[in-house]
Amino acid sequence: MAQIRLVNVCKRWGSYVGVDNFSLEIADAEFLVLLGPSGCGKTTTMRMIAGLEESTSGEIWIGDRMVNGMEPKDRDISMVFQSYGLYPNLTVYENIRFPLRVRNVPKAEHDARVMRAAEMVELGPLLDRRPAALSGGQRQRVALARAIVREPNAFLMDEPLSNLDAKLRVSTRAQIKNLHHTLKTTTIYVTHDQIEAMTLADRVVVMNKGQVQQVGTPTEIYDRPANTFVASFIGSPAMNLIPGHIAGGVFGADGMQVANLAAANGPVTLGFRAEDAQVVSDGGNIQAPVYAMELLGDATLVSVRIAGALVAVRAPKDFRIDIGAPLQISVPLSVVHLFDASTGARIAL
Structure with a gap:
């Protein structure tokens, strides 16, 4: 488990500012949602935490380590993406097991860890299937189990429900909420969907044009929006x-x-x-x-x-x-x- 800190983090491409002077402390075991419209900088912020994007300036800390310049594999985080990223030639079991093989976890531990992760997302009966034989919701659950099996310091989730239909989004959202309650792992979740943010988050960071507009609990942001952008973005209608x-x-x-x-x-x-x-x-x-x-x-x-x-x-x-x-x-x-x-x-x- 780990606290994550961002200190004056910026990302620029020439004159274009993707993320502007972002500072935030994410508590150990907190579920934090980065919320905003397309192009607001939320995914770029997550990619900098993951090490998939290099920050232009500022410091990123995971636990007691400043991870600027550190390879993604050395940051001890697991990511779940909008695209499931499953290996089509591998069974569900082998897809979940894959991170353990890559990280040279002793083989004696594999079966117990895979089965535990699969049970958490209700994949037990599907372990022998390949991704092509699964629905979208089932594939997303495989991606979740593959992240869980790592037992990382933090989960980073980039719009993981965007490809699901409305009914599946509701059920998978509940599953993610329950998983966080069970695992108590620091989680950063990116979405443009304010309903996901309101239902999942301990705290929400509302972003627009690379800048933080407001940070607070869902109730604080809903009841006391800091500006007209937040007021117009949160709530349905x-x-x-x-x-x-x-x-x-x-x-x-x-x-x-x-x-x-x-x-x-x-x-x-x-x-x-x-x-x-x-x-x-x-x-x-x-x-x-x-x-x-x-x-x-x-x-x-x-x-x-x-x-x-x-x-x-x-x-x-x-x-x-x-x-x-x-x-x-x-x-x-x-x-x-x-x-x-x-x-x-x-x-x-």
């Missing part, structure tokens, strides 16, 4: 963000007013989540015609347009209304977030 002005403690935008805000006069962006507001028959602080209605099964998502922004609210699952019909939405003061109109940074209320 994303937080409603409405441009407007504050004058005398009242936020105003076309079709919306919120009073009693303790904030300075001027342009701001107001945010609230769809589940924190409600449709009302009278006295709402949003009044606008219905733009769209979506049935979600457990709720109905109703959207309106306010100041050019699409704003969604969750209504009861049996709620029905025609597109174009007038709608009133109540947004309590207690659920409102304010962000600086120019920088996007959170404004304390």
Whole structure:
């Protein structure tokens, strides 16, 4: 097991900055998720930790060793990739066993370690099959078992669920969560899927354009986003963000007013989540015609347009209304977030 530290780590290709001044301490046995859109630097950060990419500057520590310049094989980490990377000519058993052979682990230990790893991911009945005879979910479990059998200091997982369908993603996600609880091995997990981040992580690092936007628990990031990027990236649907002005403690935008805000006069962006507001028959602080209605099964998502922004609210699952019909939405003061109109940074209320 190992603590992992990154100190002012940068990666540049000429004038292009892939990762900019990244510093973070990852605790022993922590499950940390690097989250962000494509091109934000999350995979590059993981590849630098693994030794597959050389950092331009900064220090990377695994345990008490600075590993800059150290070969990947000497860093005592296991990786699980988006592509399964299985050997098609080998059985499931031999694919799982392969890291033990490469690292010259005594043969007497192989069978017990392979069987233990296979049991953890429920592959016992499939050990004699070859990858071509497996489903996508089963292949991903083989890749997980191959990483487990190493018994490394840390796991690095790069979008391991991206090739699976929605149902398999849910079940494999639960398996990864249970594995981490059982193994208690430091894990760094890269994803663009905020649901994976929220359900798996002890802490989430939200990245954009090579820079860290916010680090915190899933609850902290969801409840108190540091800026409009985090607010718009976390949540399904994303937080409603409405441009407007504050004058005398009242936020105003076309079709919306919120009073009693303790904030300075001027342009701001107001945010609230769809589940924190409600449709009302009278006295709402949003009044606008219905733009769209979506049935979600457990709720109905109703959207309106306010100041050019699409704003969604969750209504009861049996709620029905025609597109174009007038709608009133109540947004309590207690659920409102304010962000600086120019920088996007959170404004304390």
